[in-house]
Amino acid sequence: MAKKKAVAKKKSAVKAVKNTAFGQCGITTTIPNKYYLVAGHDEGMTPLNAFDNALVDAGIGNTNLMKMSSILPPNCTQIKPVKLPLGALIPVAYASKVSTIVGEVISAGVAIAIPQDPKLNGLIMEYSGAGHKEEIEKIVRSMAEEGMRKRGYKLKEIKSIAAQHKVDHTGAAYAAVVLWW
Amino acid sequence: MAKKKAVAKKKSAVKAVKNTAFGQCGITTTIPNKYYLVAGHDEGMTPLNAFDNALVDAGIGNTNLMKMSSILPPNCTQIKPVKLPLGALIPVAYASKVSTIVGEVISAGVAIAIPQDPKLNGLIMEYSGAGHKEEIEKIVRSMAEEGMRKRGYKLKEIKSIAAQHKVDHTGAAYAAVVLWW
Amino acid sequence: MAKKKAVAKKKSAVKAVKNTAFGQCGITTTIPNKYYLVAGHDEGMTPLNAFDNALVDAGIGNTNLMKMSSILPPNCTQIKPVKLPLGALIPVAYASKVSTIVGEVISAGVAIAIPQDPKLNGLIMEYSGAGHKEEIEKIVRSMAEEGMRKRGYKLKEIKSIAAQHKVDHTGAAYAAVVLWW
Known part of the structure; x- marks a missing residue:
């Protein structure tokens, strides 16, 4: 008793x-166990404002994003986008492209390769450039697949997202994997 | 009892x-609730040494700065610069400019737009380039203002800081918002 | 009792x-108290794949690296490379170089200057470029030494590591100081 x-x-x-x-x-002391994918695009007064507006469009513009290289932890579960606490420190892997070439089409995409073995990590890849989002997304998916092959991991599936933007004066495209707890 | x-x-x-x-x-597990602004500039043997020396000049050269995109959390209070623990992991938003063009004037600035509603987040913007610090600071302040407009936040005030450097051989200018607890 | x-x-x-x-x-809430040096290099299908493969070659390719500027905390002890948890958030200072110039020799190096006074912090410097690793490592060591001089710290020793790669089609060289607990 x-x-x-x-x-x-x-x-x-x-x-x-x-x-x-x-x-x-x-940022907590443990390994993130949740994730979701977002993408956005917009114009802005300056390149950084265009980037900021694309973050807002992607729904993560009011947090402190900390860029990291680019692993999906084992047992990390996909969730629907959540309302992150304002100003929180958020680990993300992202691709972005800013352009001031009027009329240019730009895109940014991320892909996650998920292994068959749930004890292994997944791999996130980022790619951006001039071009349509289908092309960019195809490239970034093949990059993630290549990284799994290189590790000798058997691939279960690839998830991806991309954003496309046609530049009016100063535009940005953005895509990210948000890690969370 | x-x-x-x-x-x-x-x-x-x-x-x-x-x-x-x-x-x-x-980096703690909670959202930062304190902040302060710093700026510095210096020469150096190499571009990275010039950057490092500008950090030392700004008073944050003996910490591990982790760059983040760029939100002032709600209820984050401005404090006077503190002696940060040596080697601590510090979230910062910063602008920097390094130049090896002898005689060039370079500047780096950051601005924080603070909303009227204390439950909302502020926005930090960064800008740097060739030019005098008054110009750079004016630009970065207008960038922060624009970001608030875009969010539909009513502006309370803008705080900003900038550093200017005239390049001797290899120079750097640096400005940052340090978040802390 | x-x-x-x-x-x-x-x-x-x-x-x-x-x-x-x-x-x-x-990332824990305290200042890292362990560190080790790693380096790696490889080819890849794209620049980011080459970078990723160099990380795998260096033994840290399955973690989430968070780049920071570049201090060795006081009382941080060198350890042998450990198996980091898959997907963990790891603070690192690193240098990298990616090249698509066939036949080019590229190198990346990091150096840590350690002060005589154990209560003071050390300084990590990063450098990369075309060239052999002996040259790159010599430069990055002199950069770290210069940073100590600038701080008025008496130097105890410098530790360094570098990786070299001869580009086949798309190659990367990578060197890092991993901080850990």
Whole structure:
């Protein structure tokens, strides 16, 4: 009985920790276990404003994105885009393209290769450039596939997303994999 | 009485957590709630040394800066520059410019647009280039203003900082918003 | 006796915290206290695949690297390369060079200048370009030395690593300091 109480107390301490340490998580101390794909595009007053507006269009413009190279952790589950806490530190892998060439079509895409073995990691690839999103998405998917081959991982599937933009004066296209907890 | 003790115990557990987990915080698990602006400039033996020396001049040269895109979290309070722990992981939004064109004047600036509604996030913009710091600072302030307009946020105020450098052989200008806890 | 128990309880709470918060650490809340050097090189189907393959060759290709500017924290101990958790968020300082010029020799190197005073931080420098690794490594070591001089730190030693690659069609060279806990 005393033992039970001690266990209960320990559990409550752990819970307190979770509430404290993981309450409004930005970058947490553990490996991300959720992800989703987003893409967006827009014009802007300057190249950085166009980039910022594309982030807003993608639904992640009010967070602090921290770019990382580009692994999907094992047991990371796809979720629908969530409302991230404003200003939170968010690990992302992304591709972007900004152009000031009037009339140019630009695209940015990301692809995730997911292995058959759930204990292994997936691989995220990014690609952007002038061109239509179908081409860019096809290229980035083949890049992710190549990375799996190189690792000797058997491929289960590839997920991808891309955004396309026709430049009016200063435009940006953006695509990202958001990791989250 | 027993209840009081339990509460006290829980509080003490939480305090222990804080001391453990947030004792020497670099990147913590929560959203930053403090910020300050810094700027610096210097010459260097190589472009990266010039950049490093500008960081030292700005007072943040002995930390591990992690660049992020560029939001001021809600309820983030401006503080005076603090002595950051050596080697800590620090989220920053920054602009920098390095030049090896002898005699060129370069500048780097950052601006924060702060919304009227304290529940909303602010926006940080970065800009750098050849030119005097008054011009660069004016541009970056207008970029931050534009970002607020785009979000439909009512603007309370804009804070900004910029550094200027006249290149001797290899020079750098640097400006940053440091987020902290 | 009651006091002893209370202390034991507090310790156990702290231990619970550690297990929770630091269980599978990626970026933790504390300053990194371990480091090691790695380097790698390879060809790839695209520039990003070449980069990815160089990361795999360096032994850190299945993690999420977060680039930072470039300090060795005080009391950070060199360890042998460890098997990092798949998909973990890893702070690194790195140099890389990708080239599509057939036959070109490219190299990337990093150097750490370690101060005599163990309470002070070390400095990491990165350099890459066309050229053999001996040249690149010599340059990056002199850059790290210069950074120590600039800080007024007395130098204890410099550690460095570099990778070299002769481009077949699309090649990459990569060198990094991995920080860890």
